[in-house]
Structure formats: structure tokens, C-alpha cells
Amino acid sequence: WYMHSVLENGNEPKTVYAFCKDHGLEESEFYAYFGSFEGLRQNIWLAFFDNARQVLQQEPSYATYAPKNKLLSLYFTLFEILTLNRSYILYSLKDSREGMKNLHDMKSFRRSFKEFVGSISQTQDAVSERIAKIKKPVYAEGAWVQFLFILKFWMDDNSPAFEKTDIVIEKSVNTVVDLFDTKPLENLFDLGKFLWKERSR
Incomplete structure (x- = not known):
């Protein structure tokens, strides 16, 4: 309503x-x-995330995915749900389009998102407990910043079926996972090249 x-x-x-x-x-x-409209708005955003989490948890093979594929699945599922509610999302974030500021309505969403992504980072093998304690919050915060970047791109995306957003999701997830795994920056260059091309159009 x-x-x-x-x-x-x-x-x-x-x-x-x-x-x-x-x-x-x-x-x-x-x-x-709800104590106020603010509480209701936060609950709406949280429901978007909870729906995505339920979809993933109902997928039998999700638990066997590598961390990168879990993150990809999370983003693709989230943006499918956000796309179904695109008009409301654009309304909700109408004052945040330029710099993605004033995201108070996403407070509960952010908390659940970071907890979920933190649990993904814990599944990585061959990481010492000490390194894992440092890596988990950094990984979760990095993924949150990445999500906001993708969200802003999606809000401005005019491509059919938001196919360019799908490309950005794949390239940016490859980049952030490689950075945390200290792999070569090949994917970072690939993402930068794609975004530069989009900006130049």
C-alpha cells in the first residue's frame, strides 16, 4: 500500500x-x-534483500559455489528483485542519484548485506584465522561500496533488459575478488576500459 x-x-x-x-x-x-514512515521505508528495503537471500538459500547447489559465484548470484538475484520494483527504487533514491548519499532508508538492508557477504568471505579456504578476521569486514565493506556503484549504474542504465548492468556486475565482481585474492589487476583494467567506453558515448 x-x-x-x-x-x-x-x-x-x-x-x-x-x-x-x-x-x-x-x-x-x-x-x-512500524514506529514511523522511516521505519516502514527501511523495512521495504530489507524485504528486498531478504527475498534475494531466500531465493539463494532455496537453490540446492548454492552452498557448493565458490565465493566469487556466490557474490555473482547475490548481485544478479538482488538486481532481478530491484528491477521488479524499479519505479519505487528510483523514487526512494531520487535525492541520491548524483552521489548516492542520504541512504538512510537502506540502513537495515546494508547491515544484512554486509553480514551475508561476510559469511561468504568466511568460506574461503587456506586463510589463517588472523587474516580472516581482518579480511571479513574489509571484504564486506568493499562489497557494499561495489554494490552502491552497481546500483548507481543500474539507475542510469538505459540498455534493453539492463544488459549493461549485467556486464558491470560480472566485471566488477571479478575485480573485487581478484583484489582480495591479490591476483593480477587484469580484471581491474578490463572493468575500467568498459566504464571509460560507456562514459565516452
């Missing part, structure tokens, strides 16, 4: 009272779940 309301009217209801009245709800029903 909230998502439909803001998309149809172009703005948030002035008050919880007005929102509940328009949808035949008692205010107490709203406040039983």
Missing part, C-alpha cells in the same frame, strides 16, 4: 493518520509494525 501510494501521488503521505484513513487501517495497526 505504501509503495503504491507514493508512486501514484509522487510523494509520501503527510501523516500516518492520513495514510491509514486512505487505506481503511487503524493507526494502532500501523504502529504495531
